[in-house]
Amino acid sequence: MKSYTICGLIVLIVFLTSCAETLKKEVEAVNYIDSPAGDVSSLPYLFSNGENTLMSWVEHHEDTLASLYYAELKDVEWQTSHKILQGDDWFVNWADFPMIVENRGNLLSHVLKKSSEGTYSYDVKLNVLPKGSENWMTDLPLHTDDTPTEHGFVSAVPYKGGSFFITWLDGRNTEEKEDGSRGAMTVRAAEVSAKGEVSKDTVLDVRTCDCCQTTTTITANGPVVIYRDRSEEEIRDMSIVRLVEGKWTAPKTIYSDNWLIKGCPVNGPKASSIGNNLAVAWFTAAGDLPKVNLVFSNDGGEHFDSPIRVDEADALGRVDVLLLDADTAIVSWMEAKDSGAQLKAVKIIRSGKKSDYKIIAELDGSRKTGFPQMELVGNSVYFAWTDVAKGVSNIKIAYVPVGQF
Structure with a gap:
């Protein structure tokens, strides 16, 4: 015994x-x-293009006054922060947040500005700082309609020359008509010059999920846009559209999760590409089984491999993805843990082999945490998230060397 x-x-x-x-x-x-953000900060957005790494965020000074800031990362230290603009008429939301992008010295950011007294009535307003300029050009229109409807969930990336490719959800068709009917949310895309001039505004899909983030990346063939679609039967799976030889393809489902849900899950996809190699990560709860999936493509998104399940269990989604090479990706996501949540990350090979899971941070599981960010900076993966303690939010930042995955 x-x-x-x-x-x-x-x-x-x-x-x-x-x-x-x-x-x-x-x-x-x-x-x-250390974070460059001040007190009562939230909604971080990380951007890195291999040469420059930026982060934008929002700070609240009073009940209604919000400011958009950004800072640059150099040698593992954040430089002095800069205010882009402030306003007391913004729509500040945990899931639909501002961002910043750089291309050849030109900067572009955006905020959401209320357009009426309606709760979800707001416009996308662009801010640009052309290379060599000292002052931001602010409050520039992205879309041309004047409907008091929802416009947001923007994604933007560097494009031709010093311009930007941008996509967003556009609710102009959802305005109530005389007969009481409403149209559906759409996804649109356009090119934006370094001076904020919008061109090639195009409707990509006439019926999409209402409030899930869009994602876009530039493949060797051209831009691709991935988003949560919405069928007439309320199936809300991921779709892709591709710009090939100057023409947009018809929307195509990446993988049929067959998630039947009659409300928006507020949980969009993320994509990353190198040449025509593409990785897409997303959240689904089809069959009441919450999980995070990852798929690879080697032809710019025309075809995809079978999905690889990323999480262990109890996934909350809020994903991000980085493609390291044609066959290797790092995925981050939030996972429920006791009364809170964890920000986790893992390296996945195209064959399905996974590294050990990394716990990046212990998080509040509420919406106040927002959507954690992940970017590749040199040989390290950087993370930024909103930490909520005793009701106060502040931005936290960490990095993990790629070799540690």
Whole structure:
């Protein structure tokens, strides 16, 4: 009897030692650095193009006054922050947040500005800082309609020359008609010059999910846009449209999760590309099974491999993805944990092989946490998220060397 007890204790000690070593490795791999954001900050957005790394965020100074800031990362340190603009008539939302993008010295950002007293009535307003300029050009229109409807969930990337490719959800067709009927949310795309001039405004899909983030990336063939679609039967799976030889393809489902849901899950996809190699990550709860999926494509999104499940269990979504090479991606997501949540990340090979999961941070599981961000900077993966403690939000930042995955 004593021998069994001793053996049991030995097994328990070995197990606990192994767990402690695993946790120690996870903690040692995550390097936390100071944030450039001030007090009561939230909604971080990370951008990196291999040469420049920027982060934008929002700070609240009073009940209604909000300011959009940004800073540049150099040698693992954030430089002095800069205010782009402020306003007391913005729509500030946990899921539909401002962003910043750089291309050849030109900067573009956006905010959402209320257009009427309606709760979800707001416009996308662009801000640009052309290379060599000292002052931002602000409050520039992205869309030309004047309907008091929802416009947002913007994604933007560097494009031809010093311009930008941008896509967004556009609710102009949802305005109530005389007969009481309403149209559907649409997804649109356009090109924006360094001076904020909008061209080639195009409707990509006439019926989409109402409030899930869009994502876009530039493949060797041209831009692709991925978003949560919406069928007449309320199936809300991921679709892709591609600009090929100057023409947009028809929307095509990436993978048929067949998620039947009669309300928007507010959980969009993310994409990353190198040449015509493309990786897309997204959240689904089809069949009441919450999970995060990842798919690879080697032809610019014309065809995709079978999806790889990313999470372990209890996924909340809010995903991000980085493509390291044709066959390797890093995915981040939020996962429920006890009364809160964890921000996790993992490296996945196209064959389905995964690295050990990394716990980047312990988070509040509420909407106040927003959507954590992830970017590749040199040989490290950077993360930014909103930390909520005692009702106050502040932005936290950490990085993990790629070799630690």
